[in-house]
Amino acid sequence: xxxxxxxxxxxxxxxxxxxxxxxxxxxxxxxxxxxxxxxxxxxxxxxxxxxxxxxxxxxxxxxxxxxxxxxxxxxxxxxxxxxxxxxxxxxxxxxxxxxxxxxxxxxxxxxxxxxxxxxxxxxxxxxxxxxxxxxxxxxxxxxxxxxxxxxxxxxxxxxxxxxxxxxxxxxxxxxxxxxxxxxxxxxxxxxxxxxxxxxxxxxxxxxxxxxxxxxxxxxxxxxxxxxxxxxxxxxxxxxxxxxxxxxxxxxxxxxxxxxxxxxxxxxxxxxxxxxxxxxxxxxxxxxxxxxxxxxxxxxxxxxxxxxxxxxxxxxxxxxxxxxxxxxxxxxxxxxxxx
Numbered sequence: 001x002x003x004x005x006x007x008x009x010x011x012x013x014x015x016x017x018x019x020x021x022x023x024x025x026x027x028x029x030x031x032x033x034x035x036x037x038x039x040x041x042x043x044x045x046x047x048x049x050x051x052x053x054x055x056x057x058x059x060x061x062x063x064x065x066x067x068x069x070x071x072x073x074x075x076x077x078x079x080x081x082x083x084x085x086x087x088x089x090x091x092x093x094x095x096x097x098x099x100x101x102x103x104x105x106x107x108x109x110x111x112x113x114x115x116x117x118x119x120x121x122x123x124x125x126x127x128x129x130x131x132x133x134x135x136x137x138x139x140x141x142x143x144x145x146x147x148x149x150x151x152x153x154x155x156x157x158x159x160x161x162x163x164x165x166x167x168x169x170x171x172x173x174x175x176x177x178x179x180x181x182x183x184x185x186x187x188x189x190x191x192x193x194x195x196x197x198x199x200x201x202x203x204x205x206x207x208x209x210x211x212x213x214x215x216x217x218x219x220x221x222x223x224x225x226x227x228x229x230x231x232x233x234x235x236x237x238x239x240x241x242x243x244x245x246x247x248x249x250x251x252x253x254x255x256x257x258x259x260x261x262x263x264x265x266x267x268x269x270x271x272x273x274x275x276x277x278x279x280x281x282x283x284x285x286x287x288x289x290x291x292x293x294x295x296x297x298x299x300x301x302x303x304x305x306x307x308x309x310x311x312x313x314x315x316x317x318x319x320x321x322x323x324x325x326x327x328x329x330x331x332x333x334x335x336x337x338x
Contacts, residue, residue: 053117054112054114054115054117055112055113055116055117055118055119056112056119057090057091057092057110057112057119058092058094058110058119060092060093060094060095061094061095064094064095064096064097064108065095065096065097066096066097066098067096067097067098067099067105067106069103069105069126069130070096070105070107070126070130070142071096072093072096074130074143074144075093075096075107075109076093077143077144078142078143078144078146079091079093079109081144081145081146081147081330082146084326084330085322085323085325085326085327086322087114088113088114088115089111089112089113089114090111090112090114091109091110091111091112092109092110093107093108093109094108094109094110094121095107095108096108099125102128103127103128104125104126104127104128105125105126106123106124106125107123107124107125107126107133108121108122108123109121109122109123110122123135126142127142130142130143131143145334147306147307147308147309147327148307149307150295150304150307150308150309151171151304151306151307151308151331152307153291153294153295153307154171154173154203154295154304154307155168155171157287157291158171158173158203158205158291159287160173160203160204160205160206160224160227160288161203161204161223161227161232161235161236161239162201162202162203162204162232163194163201163202163232163236164194164197164198164199164200164201164202165198165199165200165201166201167199167201168201169331169332170197170199170200170201170306170328170331170332171200171201171202171203171304171305171306172193172197172200172201172202172203172303172304172305172324173202173203173205173303173304174186174190174202174203174204174205174301174302174303174304174312175205175206175207175292175297175300175301175302175303175304176204176205176206176207176300176301177206177207177208177209177213177216177220177300177301178206178208178215178216178219178220178223178239178242178243178246178249179208179209179213179214179215179216179219179246179249180209180213180216180300180301181246182300182301182313183243183300183301184243184246185313186301186312186313187239187240187243189312189313189317189320190202190204192317193320193321193324196321197324197328200324200328204223204235204236204239205288205291205292206220206223206224206285206288207220207288207289207292207297207300207302208220208285208288208289209300210289214250215249215250215253215254217285218253218254218258218276219242219249219254219258220285220288221276221281221282221284221285222238222258222261222262222272222273222276223235223238223239223242224276224281224284224285224288225272225275225276225281226238226262226265226267226272228275229267229271229272229275230265230266230267234265234266234267235265237261237264237265237266238261238262238264238265238267239261240264241260241261241264241265242257242258242261245257245260245261255273259273295309297309301313303320305323305324305327305328306327306328306331308323308327310323310324
């Protein structure tokens with residue numbers, strides 16, 4: 001059975017978040033190959049461990065390709081973009097079938113992981129225009145460049161404080177909430193990414209979960225105003241202080257904690273509070289919320305890697321870094337080819 005973490009890395013799709021890869025694509029284990037039982041060793045001869053049985057992908061039947069679109073090559077291109085970073089994963093497009101819905105195709109993919117005997121089946125539907133796939137209750141961008149639209153949107157509208165490269169050629173955009181415990185826990189990862197990818201632009205994009213965290217909107221508002229009045233360096237000093245004292249945000253409406261963070265950033269709390277109370281300040285946070293909704297971000301923290309949504313806290317750091325390197329390399333090659 002494909003694990004939830006494997007699914008997350010699919011599209012990313014996933015935690016796809018607008019990727020969807022929150023993961024909603026279903027995986028069903030197929031029958032595994034059974035190896036014969038070895039003979040019992042003699043008492044005088046030590047036994048060697050039996051080699052692991054590798055999964056065998058079933059042969060493809062041309063009769064399973066009845067739909068005109070997408071083509072097998074288009075599905076393979078999508079899967080390569082989504083999964084190509086993982087050299088332990090193999091897959092085969094097993095069928096692309098017509099459905100009763102005009103233009104909607106059903107795609108079946110078999111997936112195997114190195115060192116595991118099971119083969120998993122992945123099924124999704126592709127819309128008539130070929131731009132989206134549907135899996136369970138999620139609609140995910142499809143095609144050879146499924147993250148290009150989100151990347152363009154973020155390059156234009158992700159206006160949060162940033163560190164690293166002034167260029168937007170490669171961007172790491174973190175949607176985060178100052179009152180979110182997982183966002184606090186993700187900050188060491190964020191700092192490692194900034195250090196490991198100095199040629200990328202790292203953007204902190206506010207996404208206050210207002211239905212869950214009562215002080216999140218105010219904290220985001222203050223953060224935007226700190227950036228406006230003091231610049232990027234001041235913002236990240238402010239952010240470090242807020243996250244360090246996150247538990248105190250619920251006290252006194254968060255005012256004392258936020259004012260202390262503003263002071264730590266070297267700014268006047270009264271001026272920042274006035275900015276945050278202004279219509280312009282609140283409108284800026286509403287614009288942040290609008291951007292997150294447009295990209296179907298539904299949890300924090302969510303990291304976009306050149307438009308590719310990645311579950312920032314659910315992957316081991318080496319795997320997260322590998323995905324980023326792979327995506328940046330893909331986009332560099334695409335740019336060079338133009």
